[in-house]
Amino acid sequence: MSPETHAVAHEPSHHHHPAALAHHFEDLGQQSEAATLGMWVFLVTEVLFFGGLFLAYTIYRGWYPDAFAVSSHELDIVLGTTNTIVLITSSLTMAMAVHSAQLGHRRKLMMFLSLTMLLGLAFLGIKGVEYYHKFVEHHIPGPTFQFEEKYVREAQIFFSLYFVMTGLHALHMIIGLGIMIWMFIWSWNGTITREYSNPIEVSGLYWHFVDIVWIFLFPLLYLVGRHLHS
């Protein structure tokens, strides 16, 4: 199923067609539309996947607003904000990558894919540092958990949600990095062309979605009751 190195695109005829065109599609345009739609339908399932966790968060925060505020304050707002900016920038570089692919600018495409991956790695690195802080401060739910007596039960619910939601998000980032490596290889070996730039667009949709999840995670986890403590 892998397209050949030199994808030649011209009007489909009975005798030859673009290497990237699968036989059950009419032409590359229709194939691209189908692929994009397929990714969108998958993202719908992802909305519900994360949606369930956001729902759990909603209920528990409604029940324990004070515990959530106190717990949220224990997260590093500088690192959280930095990571938000890192991901937003990675979405920009991803959009630039798609743009370059659409214009057939191979080297720019590779550069922007690399930048996107670098930013993704930076995000995971900062996340790792944050997780380490939580470990050192005894904020990992379970037998080692330490917190002020008044909130010790509810704070563990907050941190459970924190680790599961950011952990699932980080897993999606790692998968995204894998996809980008794949796209980088395809960009490098000539599979991606001006006519066949759709894989970059589809990969971009996934990446932007992961960014959007963080756009909601950040305020809900890091910015609860920030005004209550100095």
Place this chain on the structure above:
Amino acid sequence: MSNHIVPLRTYYLVFLTLIVCTAITVAVSFVDLGRFNVVAALGIAILKATLVVLFFMHVKYSGKLTWVVVAGSLFWLGILIVMTAGDYLTRVRTGTFG
């Protein structure tokens, strides 16, 4: 759906807006707005997400089928949250999560 090429200037503008919104959401979180802190935070997040969906994900330039699928996901998410929250909120008379 088209292979519409979005001008780079649009991307830069969206990016700047997203950064500014991030700064605003952080700054506002330090101001006591009571119940409206969460409204502001979610409102800004929804605005940011909308910008990413429309411009970075090209939905603004996409066909109706894409719009329907995106709207569908929001509709289902809406049912999930509204129905469940409605359950919990109506278990006690006070209309709180009790």
